[in-house]
Amino acid sequence: MTHQKIKSKSLFLITVLLLFALLKSNNMPMAKAQTPSLLTNITQITASSGHTCALTSNGIVKCWGYNFYGQLGDGTKTTQYIPALVSGLSGIKAIAAGYAHTCALTASGGIKCWGSNEFGQLGDGTIIDSLISVSVSSLTSGITAIAAGDGHTCAITSSGGIKCWGSNESGQLGNGTTTDSAVPVDVNGLSSGVTAIALGGSHTCALTATGGVKCWGSNYAGWLGDGTAIERHTPVNVSGLSNGVIAIATGDSHSCALTASGGVKCWGYNSTGQLGNGNTTKQYIPIDVSGLTSDITTIAAGYAHSCALTSNGGVKCWGGNTLGELGDGTGVTSDVPVQVSDLSSGIIDIALGKSHTCAMTNSKGVKCWGSNEVGQLGYGATIGFAVTPVDVTDSTPTATATPMPTVTPTLTLTAMLMPNVTPTLTATLMPNVTPTFTPTATATLMPNVTPTFTPTLTATLMPNVTPTFTPTATLMPNVTPSPTLITQKIVYLPIIIKSEPTPTPTPTPQSMTTLYIQSNHTGGINLLEVYGPNKELLLSCVIGNNTTQECGKFKTVNPYTIKADTAYCGKKEITFNDAVPNGTITEIIECAPVKLSIQTIKTGEVSSVEVRKPSNNELLLQCGPLPDGKTSYCGEFDPVGTYLIRYKTSRCGIQESTFYDGLPGAIPTHGVFCD
Secondary structure, three states, X not given: OOHHHHHHHHHHHHHHHHHHHHHHHOOOEEEEEOOOXXXXXXXXXXXXXXXXXXXXXXXXXXXXXXXXXXXXXOOXXXXXXXXXXXXXXXXXXXXXEOOOEEEEEEOOOOEEEEEOOOOOOOOOOOOOOEEEEEEOXXXXXXXXXXXXXXXXXXXXXXXXXXXXXXXXXXXXXXXXXXXXXXXXXXXXXXXXXXXXXXEOOOEXXXXXXXXXXXXXXXXXXXXXXXXOOOOEEEEEXXXXXXXXXXXEEEOOOEXXXXXXXXXXXXXXXXXXXXXXXXXOOOEEEEEEOOOOOOOEEEEEEOOOEEEEEEOOOOEEEEEOOOOOOOOXXXXXXXXXXXXXXXXXXXXXXXXXXXXXXXXXXXXXXXXXEEEOOOOOOOOOOOOOEEEEEEEOEOOXXXXXXXXXXXXXXXXXXXXXXXXXXXXXXXXXXXXXXXXXXXXXXXXXXXXXXXOOOOOOOOOOOOOOXXXXXXXXXXXXXXXXXXXXXXXXXXXXXXXXXXXOOOOOOOOOOOOEEEEEEEEEOOOOEEEEEEEOOOOOEEEEEXXXXXXXXXXXXXXXXXXXXXXXXEOOOEEEEEEEOOOOOOOEEEEEEEOOOEEEEEEEEOOOOEEEEEEEEOOOOEEEEEEOOEOOOOEEEEEEEOOOEEEEEEEEXXXXXXXXXXXXXXXXXXXXXXXXXXX
C-alpha cells in the first residue's frame, strides 16, 4: 500500500466521522422503514382462477392479482400485487369472482359485472370485455345473492327464483338449451324456494328452502351427484340430499354440501383427493369427508382442493397442494383434511381460487396462501407461491423521516498516518467564526449550541514532499465557543477526494426466446404460463384450439416449465430444456383425442358420418362412405364430452344419436342399424 492511498483513506475517515456527528447534533431526520399497512375492515372475500377480491365495511370493493381481461375492475389490464380499488363502485352488499370476471350486488338489489365477456357472462347484452363495471340487463333491483363460474353467472331473486347468463355449452344455465345467453334467463323449475347457489367450471348447484340440493350442467365425472355421468340441461336432484343441507360449494369439477349436523359431503372428480374421503376415486353420489362429520360451519371449493371452517374458527383443507393451497407448509397433496398452519382459530370466512386460498380473520383482516404466480395472494411479493398463510397488505412499504432526539455529542478525531507523513488541510471558515481544530482533539459542545463550521478539505500530495498544516485559528481544549456561533447558519460544502475512476462495465444484452404453441385438441388454452427454474413467471398468454400461435418472448433459461389450463383436459404441466438464445421454438400442448369407430348393421352403404358438437353444431369429424356389416375406423376428434353422430344410410336415411363418452383418450365404437 502506498503513502498516497493511506493519506486519502485517513482523510476520508476523519471527514465521515465529523459530518455524521454534526448531522446528529443538528437534529437531522433519519429514514426509518415503515411496516406495510394490512387490509382491514373486510366483510366478505371471494377468489377465483388468478384474482381475489374483498368487500369493505363501507361498501367498496378491492381486487388484486391477474388482470388480463380487466377482472380487477380498476380500468386497466395491469396485474396488481396489492389490492386495487374497483372503479365507480360504492354501497356494495356482496361480491363474486368468476374465472376471469367479477360481479357485485348493489344496495338497491342490482348487479354490476366487469372483466371477460366472451360468453356474455357480464350480462349486459354484449360479448365485449369491460375494464370497468357494467349493469346486468334487467337486473337493476330485486336480487338477493350472486355467484360466478368459469364463464357463467347466476343470481337469486327476492322471490327465491334463479336467473343465469353467459356460457351454456353444457346446459349450465339450466334453461333446457345449450345456447349461450348475454342476458339473464330463468332456470327451469326454480322460480322460487332457492336460498343459495354455487357455480363450478361448467355446472351449477342450488340449495332449496327445504334443505335439498339440485344441480345441472356438465357431469363428466359425476359432479352433479345424481349417480350418472349424463349432462343435464335442467336441474336434477342430488342423490341422498333431498333435505338436511345448510350450505353448498362447487369446484371446477366437484361439489360439496354442509349438513345441518355440521358434517361435510362431497362428490365428483377426485384426482387430487379433493373429495377428502381418503382416496382419489371419482364419486357419482355424495360421500362423507373423512373426519368431518360434525363441527363444521362453512365450506368452500377450489379448482382441485376444498376447505372447511370449524366452529372454533380453525381451517382444514384437502386435495391438491402442489402450490401450497392447503396451507400446511408441506406442498404435499392430501386426500384427507389437514390443519392450515397457524389458523386453528380466529377465522370467520374462507374463499378458494384455482390454486390459492384466503381466509378472513375475526379482526376483519385477510390472509392468503398457495399460488402467487400473478399476485393473487395480495401481499406485494411476486414469488411463485406461499405454503403457509401471509397477510394481505393494503399498501406498499414506504420510508418516513423520523427526527433523531437532541444529542450533545463529544467528537473525537484521530488521524492514523504513516510515519513522516503529515496531511495538508486547508480550512475555509465563515466570517466571525473562530473554530477549534487540531489533528487530535476533543471538542465538547454546549447544549442547544449550533456551531458554524464550513470545511473545505483538499489533499494535495507531492512526491517526496512533507506536507504542511496551516490552521487559521487555535483554541485551547474545553473552550466555550463565541456567542456568534449560536446564531450562525451551518453550511456544508462537498468533500472531494480524488481517485481513479472505475470503468463502468458494458451491460450484456439479455437473450430472449420466442415461443410458439401448437394446441391440439385442447378446446383452447385459457391460460398458458411459462416458469423459470426458480418458479419465476416468465410469460403468459391465451392460445386457441387446433392452431399454432405465437405466445411471446421470454428470458432464455433452461429448464423452463409450461403450465397450460386447457378447456378439454384441464391442467397440463410440462418441463422443457430446449430454449434457444434469440431463437424460436415451438412446443406442443395437446389433449388425447377421441378415436371413433363405427359398426354398420343392415344399413346398406353409409355414405357419410358426421360428428358434431351439440351446443353450436360445429363439425368435429367426417368420414365415409362405410360398407355395411363391418366395423370401420372413422377418425379422431376433440374430447368435447358430449357429441352427436349423424349417419346417412342408403336403407333408412339419416340417423342421429347423442353420446356422452367423448373424454380425452376415449376409443368408442358406436353402431348404427336399420330395422
